[in-house]
Amino acid sequence: MTESPTNTPHAIEAETAQVRVLRRDGSTSGFDASKISVALTKAFLAVEGDAAGGSSRLHALVTDLTEQATNSLLRHAGPGTLLHIEQIQDQVELVLMRGGHHQVARDYVLYREQRSHARRAAAGPGTAPETVDSPQLSVTDPDGRSRPLDWGRVRTIVGQACSGLAEVDAAPVLEEARRNLYDGIRSAELDEALTLAARTLVERDPGYSRVSARLLLDKLRREALSFIAGEAQEADQEQIRDRYPEYFAAYVRRGVELEVLEPQLAEFDLERLGGALRADRDLTFDYLGLQTLYDRYFLHHDGTRFELPQAFFMRVAMGLALREDDRDERAIEFYQLLSSFDFMCSTPTLFNSGTTRPQLSSCFLTTVDDDLQSIFSSYRNNALLAKYSGGLGNDWTPVRGIGAHIKGTNGQSQGLVPFLKIANDTAVAVNQGGKRKGAACAYLETWHIDVEEFLDLRKNTGDDRRRTHDMNTANWVPDEFLRRVEADGSWTLFSPDETPELHDLYGAEFAERYREYEAAAERGEIRIYRQVRAVDLWRRMLTSLFETGHPWITFKDPCNLRSPQRHAGVVHSSNLCTEITLNTSSDEVAVCNLGSINLAQHVTSDGLDRERLENTTRTAVRMLDNVIDINFYTIPEAERSNMRHRPVGLGLMGFADALVLQRLAPSSQEAVEFADRSMEEISYHAIAASSELAVERGRYESFDGSLWSRGVLPIDSLRMLDEAREGAEFDYSSTLDWSSLRERVRGNGMRNSNVMAIAPTATIANICGVGQSIEPLYRNLFVKSNMSGDFTVVNPHLVADLKKAGLWDEAMVADLKFFDGVLGPIDRVPDELKTLYATAFEIEPQWLVEAAARRQKWIDQAQSLNLYLATPSGRKLDELYRLAWRKGLKTTYYLRSTSATHVEKSTLRGTDGKLNAVPAAVPDAQAPGAAACSVEDPDCEACQ
Structure with a gap:
């Protein structure tokens, strides 16, 4: 093979000659790889001493590491490339770690930190910022005009960003930023240089993550204010407190004008809502949080963001309050919950609430029937549902297996896998409107004749035409299978066209009918079947999970035996993330509407703040219920299902943080008890809130006949699973007054068929x-x-x-x-x-x-x-x-x-x-x- 010209020694030398190095005093010099070699040699000698000196091994090792570092640094070098000395030292540290020389790298890290401290100390107390004061540089604005760098404003912005944060200092941020500046720097690069400067210090103290966020916030304020005003505008944190209300009203009007915001938002009392905005809550973000919002959530026009954080939260709140009687009051209530981080709606709701396409629901579950029209309709439905940020769970169990007879053509089926391949490619093609990766999960019951091929879908070996590298998969496992595993019994695989009843049965009825089908197979009455050892199939399931991460293990019987909607249908699968368990059928696509309580905001060192948790839970349930009526539905089957059953999924996040705040070790009985008690509180108040909404707004349509209508709450449905498993040992402990709540639910009804689900968040x-x-x-x-x-x-x-x-x-x-x-x-x-x-x-x-x-x-x-x-x-x-x-x-x-x-x-x-x-x-x-x-x-x- 001919060596690439870019990797030849002459090419490296040519690139090196074109590269300059920016030193800490602002001077530049030519790039010299021999200095990397010297630094590496000194580093090894400092750790290994005489054992390293003069050895041919050390010379060869240093030469190799120097070449690695040089190649990395010059990979994208071109005429005029300027490398900062810190970039070079970062690369030296990196090649040491990659090469496994961890002790040498550790000492090198400590040496760099000591030298940095020494330089700051030599400058004297309070003089570090002055060493980079008033650099004689110009800044190039987006319109191409040049202006002097206003270093005074830079110092003000960095000082404000560090204000109120312990263990954080503006001096190192300014010092680090100065290293990345050059004459003629573009204004966007200046913003990035400041943010990057603070980010490099995060490992020193996590407070610098807040500093980074606040510096990004300065860029966002300038971007948004200028867009709304139609001319260059800027505001620091002190100024934005006064300007937020005026900006907010203009932002709503401009968003409506651009046909991005729902026109009804302009009919709110914008002065009142603008006055309710809490500008200082902009300061509570860390960098990861604000950068995520900036990149993917804030409204923009041709790439220019014009939505500030508090306007974002109020926009979401207004969108959810559109049909409230006192929508201004409710919008403020919802805003307070969101902007305080006590509760957060799911991503589709944050993306789309208050916009002209309010697809607010998180998850969609479908069943694919055994005919071509249903199969290809499922692809279309997946595409339409994914377009506006919905996660998909598809039940594929009804589709006949490989070798099954096709009556219309007198041929044989190729089974599930070719159809799953198309579903995989559909999810890739429709990447949620360009905002997130498209995602779907295929579910299959363990008795399906194609289950063994299903286990191989995510492998990187084999026929790629029978692989789905981008789609998640999950096993839908009946209890009867695991009973056979524990008894080391046999297990029979069937094609669903010959055993259609198994799909809709669970518990004892499934086990009985399954055994009847097995007997029929033995009599020769079933054509397509295969018998395997249950333990062997279980091992294959676990091996596949271990090797590829798929298919996940989910359990059919507890999902159905404990479902409040047993009377209205069957749970045939879960969703993309395995937390939703709703009925699906050929004419109903299950929909769930998610949001999560931030548990870390509801604990103190003494335990749960029960009053705050109750208030948050009740408001959150109301917000989630509103999603159902406001929602933009892309297919009628989803609207029909959602309006009939009105399920929501209130979950939680910040559990690990809540444990730390209470000083509870995660591997302890105390942590288990906290999981129990915190979920009991959320469950109690969520059910109570939905029942109160039923009084105010009416029961959900299919309430009669549900477990709720019989006074059977989730804690009670656990006994149904207990009975089906004949002696399972479950914990039934509780601390709240569940008896009175049962009576309220039975008498008042429920607004929502389901109210809780814990999503990944x-x-x-x-x-x-x-x-x-x-x-x-x-x-x-x-x-x-x-x-x-x-x-x-x-x-x-x-x-x-x-x-x-x-x-x-x-x-x-x-x-x-x-x-x-x-x-x-x-x-x-x-x-x-x-x-x-x-x-x-x-x-x-x-x-x-x-x-x-x-x-x-x-x-x-x-x-x-x-x-x-x-x-x-x-x-x-x-x-x-x-x-x-x-x-x-x-x-x-x-x-x-x-x-x-x-x-x-x-x-x-x-x-x-x-x-x-x-x-x-x-x-x-x-x-x-x-x-x-x-x-x-x-x-x-x-x-x-």
């Missing part, structure tokens, strides 16, 4: 700055990637505790990097903190199942439960998923393993956002536990 938790959903801590220091870029995430609770203990320093940062954000191996950290801040892979997964089981007794739908295994094995997987089944869980979600979620051990400096990003490690799709939805890049944002 991948994105809205980022917006609120808390841990997602019911997840344990992932890492205490890591790089998170999503569609907005790469972000350094540091656990602020841990940093505060380490500061109190006098342990937060550069060495601790280096140790956290080295050990992937895990405290366990760091000797000087007290055991109490190691237990309190144990990460997901340090916690025995049984604790997660126990906590989930306690929540599940209160929930009428399900919960997205990820399970974590640091060292998976067949035995551990078998025990874990059987435990989940025995404990009465309705569904499980992703299986995570460390091999698929490892974060690269490199400096985090420079990894945030889109500028000069160093990629975080990407999960290997062929590694154990790998999945399309990794912890760092969760596709489950399609749900929330």
